[in-house]
Amino acid sequence: MAVFIDGDKKHFRQLNGxxxxxxxxxxxAVINNVNGQRYIAAGLEGDFDIVINGVPGNDLGIFMDxxxxxxxxxxxxxxxxxxxxxxxxVYGSAGDIICYGMRGGSVYVRDNVGYRAGVHMKExxxxxxxxxxxxxxxxFLGEYMAGGxxxxxxxxxxxxxxxxxxxxxxxxxxxxxxGNVEVGRDVRVESLGERDKEVLTFHLEVYKSLFEIxxxxxxxxxxxxxxxxxNRPYKKLYAGI
Amino acid sequence: xxxxxxxxxxxxLRNEAKCIGCKICVNQCANNVHRWDEDWQMIISDDKYCVNxxxxxxxxxxxALSIRKxxxxxxxxxxxxxxxxxxxYRQAQSGGVLLTGMGNDRPYPVYWDKMVLNASQxxxxxxxxxxxxxxxxxxxxxxxxxNEKDEVFKDDIFPWLxxxxxxMFSAMSFGSVSLNVHKALARAAETMGTYWNAGEGGVHxxxxxxxxxxxxxxxxxxxxxxxxxxxxxxxxxxxIGQGAKPGIGGHLPxxxxxxxxxxxxMIPVGSDAISPAPHHDIYSIEDLKQLIFAxxxxxxxxxxxxxxxxxxxxxxxxxxxxxxxxxxxxxxDGFRGGTGAAPQAIRDxxxxxxxxxxxxxxxxxxxxGIRNEVSIVVxxxxxxxxxxxxxxxxxxxxxxxxxxxxxxxxxxxxQKCYTGKCNWGIAxxxxxxxxxxxxxxxxxxxxxxxxxxxxEIKEMLGGMGINAIESLRGNRLMLRGIxxxxxxxxxxxxxxxxx
Numbered sequence: 001m002a003v004f005i006d007g008d009k010k011h012f013r014q015l016n017g018x019x020x021x022x023x024x025x026x027x028x029a030v031i032n033n034v035n036g037q038r039y040i041a042a043g044l045e046g047d048f049d050i051v052i053n054g055v056p057g058n059d060l061g062i063f064m065d066x067x068x069x070x071x072x073x074x075x076x077x078x079x080x081x082x083x084x085x086x087x088x089x090v091y092g093s094a095g096d097i098i099c100y101g102m103r104g105g106s107v108y109v110r111d112n113v114g115y116r117a118g119v120h121m122k123e124x125x126x127x128x129x130x131x132x133x134x135x136x137x138x139x140f141l142g143e144y145m146a147g148g149x150x151x152x153x154x155x156x157x158x159x160x161x162x163x164x165x166x167x168x169x170x171x172x173x174x175x176x177x178x179g180n181v182e183v184g185r186d187v188r189v190e191s192l193g194e195r196d197k198e199v200l201t202f203h204l205e206v207y208k209s210l211f212e213i214x215x216x217x218x219x220x221x222x223x224x225x226x227x228x229x230x231n232r233p234y235k236k237l238y239a240g241i
Numbered sequence: 242x243x244x245x246x247x248x249x250x251x252x253x254l255r256n257e258a259k260c261i262g263c264k265i266c267v268n269q270c271a272n273n274v275h276r277w278d279e280d281w282q283m284i285i286s287d288d289k290y291c292v293n294x295x296x297x298x299x300x301x302x303x304x305a306l307s308i309r310k311x312x313x314x315x316x317x318x319x320x321x322x323x324x325x326x327x328x329x330y331r332q333a334q335s336g337g338v339l340l341t342g343m344g345n346d347r348p349y350p351v352y353w354d355k356m357v358l359n360a361s362q363x364x365x366x367x368x369x370x371x372x373x374x375x376x377x378x379x380x381x382x383x384x385x386x387x388n389e390k391d392e393v394f395k396d397d398i399f400p401w402l403x404x405x406x407x408x409m410f411s412a413m414s415f416g417s418v419s420l421n422v423h424k425a426l427a428r429a430a431e432t433m434g435t436y437w438n439a440g441e442g443g444v445h446x447x448x449x450x451x452x453x454x455x456x457x458x459x460x461x462x463x464x465x466x467x468x469x470x471x472x473x474x475x476x477x478x479x480x481i482g483q484g485a486k487p488g489i490g491g492h493l494p495x496x497x498x499x500x501x502x503x504x505x506x507m508i509p510v511g512s513d514a515i516s517p518a519p520h521h522d523i524y525s526i527e528d529l530k531q532l533i534f535a536x537x538x539x540x541x542x543x544x545x546x547x548x549x550x551x552x553x554x555x556x557x558x559x560x561x562x563x564x565x566x567x568x569x570x571x572x573x574d575g576f577r578g579g580t581g582a583a584p585q586a587i588r589d590x591x592x593x594x595x596x597x598x599x600x601x602x603x604x605x606x607x608x609x610g611i612r613n614e615v616s617i618v619v620x621x622x623x624x625x626x627x628x629x630x631x632x633x634x635x636x637x638x639x640x641x642x643x644x645x646x647x648x649x650x651x652x653x654x655x656q657k658c659y660t661g662k663c664n665w666g667i668a669x670x671x672x673x674x675x676x677x678x679x680x681x682x683x684x685x686x687x688x689x690x691x692x693x694x695x696x697e698i699k700e701m702l703g704g705m706g707i708n709a710i711e712s713l714r715g716n717r718l719m720l721r722g723i724x725x726x727x728x729x730x731x732x733x734x735x736x737x738x739x740x
Contacts, residue, residue, distance in 0.1 A: 100463075100521050235494070
């Protein structure tokens with residue numbers, strides 16, 4: 001049985017206090033009427049199941065480790081910031097800097113994301129963060145990326161699925177992008193291997209079942225794979241004195 | 242690329258009459274300066290690799306070794322100094338950005354040395370700290386309610402850090418320094434009732450038991466940052482900038498990212514650990530406020546949040562913004578602050594002296610009526626106890642020491658931290674070198690240093706007739722300037738000696 005929390009006209013501190021209070025005795029919470037409150041589930045650790053109805057504010061799930069959050073609405077900036085584990089599903093679009101510095105867990109966005117998505121995502125041991133975007137992304141997608149997986153499905157078949165400076169400074173991880181690819185000098189574009197197809201198939205299936213979208217126009221072969229040319233981008237930059 | 246035109250920096254002088262061929266120098270030098278020659282049956286030294294770290298000199302049992310600066314100067318030219326010529330040779334050879342270590346070594350004025358302290362004579366008698374108590378305890382954090390329109394914060398009492406003396410160990414990451422340095426700093430901080438800062442590389446598992454004396458950093462790379470670490474630490478510091486390299490990020494080269502550094506930073510072994518220049522979620526004071534409150538939310542408002550910035554031109558306005566963003570502690574790092582690696586051009590030319598930055602920030606926050614809302618911690622070359630007393634008189638609540646702590650651990654200031662071959666076991670990850678620094682002995686040396694400074698601070702306070710460090714804070718009448726022009730005196734907010 002889930003706890004129901006009403007976010008109407010609540011200050012973020014009150015709302016987050018109520019959520020923490022509820023989750024101290026329960027595993028499930030449904031938060032209704034969320035209207036821009038920030039820091040929901042910040043630093044939350046544990047296998048909680050949270051449903052958010054409305055539009056959560058910035059830094060949703062920052063530092064989070066473990067919970068599964070579903071948002072029936074759009075999310076604002078900074079969702080899954082420095083997230084360590086767990087999952088986030090957004091039934092709408094996300095603002096800027098989603099998944100900044102994210103180290104683990106998975107994030108699925110049904111529609112589009114703003115600028116600087118997946119900046120400095122990194123992986124560590126068993127932790128391999130995944131960001132799946134159903135639509136398109138703004139500039140600087142995967143900038144400084146150091147690990148993990150970004151999948152840009154581009155289900156609306158946009159001519160240009162990602163903005164400028166995609167993958168600049170990337171030195172780890174992989175971006176799968178469907179449609180036109182324009183990337184900087186630090187990376188190279190490859191065709192998919194068998195393992196890549198398995199990974200893509202898996203995440204596309206999750207996407208389809210989460211959002212109940214059949215992705216009829218999307219073919220695995222239409223994806224390109226972007227990887228870095230090395231994990232030591234600045235090796236030759238310096239001279240000792 | 243042709244012959245390397247840079248001549249050796251140092252000459253190794255070996256007194257053959259004293260040398261007994263024990264090969265200690267051969268074993269001690271990680272730069273491979275000394276080697277045993279089987280054919281000649283003697284030790285040969287290759288001067289060009291010498292970095293002047295004095296490891297061999299200190300360890301030579303017969304005192305046979307000494308290091309001299311290479312006397313081969315270029316023809317005198319006050320404009321084209323030796324260093325300019327050599328740097329051009331180096332860059333023409335390599336095409337690289339010149340990298341260096343430790344703080345700004347250029348002969349800029351040191352304003353600590355141009356300020357003198359007061360003492361009581363006849364009236365307001367001085368206090369003898371050996372007979373009477375003098376209080377050095379300080380509390381860092383917000384001393385008033387959060388300046389917020391939001392009703393929800395009006396009753397909050399915010400958490401403080403309690404320091405037995407106004408000195409903490411400043412941020413040096415595991416990766417830039419060895420684990421034994423971290424162990425020594427953590428133990429010394431616990432013993433002395435103060436705090437050490439783990440830097441942006443996370444906290445090694447062996448140091449979890451010291452977390453209540455540990456300040457952790459959230460920097461742009463977010464290395465090692467996880468909810469458990471934030472909740473266990475004594476305080477959380479958002480690192481925006483560093484005095485040695487304001488405005489640029491950091492790159493821990495893959496060679497230094499071994500298994501333990503990788504586990505602590507939570508990145509793969511051997512990959513470059515890149516801290517971007519900005520935090521990509523902070524493009525404004527409002528964004529900074531957002532990260533401060535995200536950390537406060539994640540830690541249930543139980544941890545003070547510090548924001549560290551480099552001292553730059555508009556530091557007073559920046560500090561005002563940080564205070565208004567809700568930070569509990571503002572850390573200002575002056576342009577002489579140390580580093581494990583920084584481009585020389587940045588280290589030597591960007592930023593302003595901490596003395597001016599501190600005076601300007603304290604003044605600005607007082608004028609705005611918000612000085613009581615935050616604590617100010619200064620860093621960037623605090624070299625001795627009198628620097629601390631002067632900093633407190635200028636308005637600081639406490640200071641951070643980094644370079645001074647490393648010198649206590651044996652650093653000889655050769656400025657080659659970035660090579661990873663530190664013969665003193667400090668700025669290295671090579672297991673053979675790391676074990677040269679015994680954390681127990683290191684901790685004792687740091688405790689000794691702080692104990693000595695504690696006595697000296699009390700002596701200076703007692704001499705002024707002041708029995709609590711809190712009463713000295715911002716008491717600029719206790720300072721006088723020597724050899725400063727009118728504008729400098731005005732910025733520092735002090736009178737000239739004799740006035």
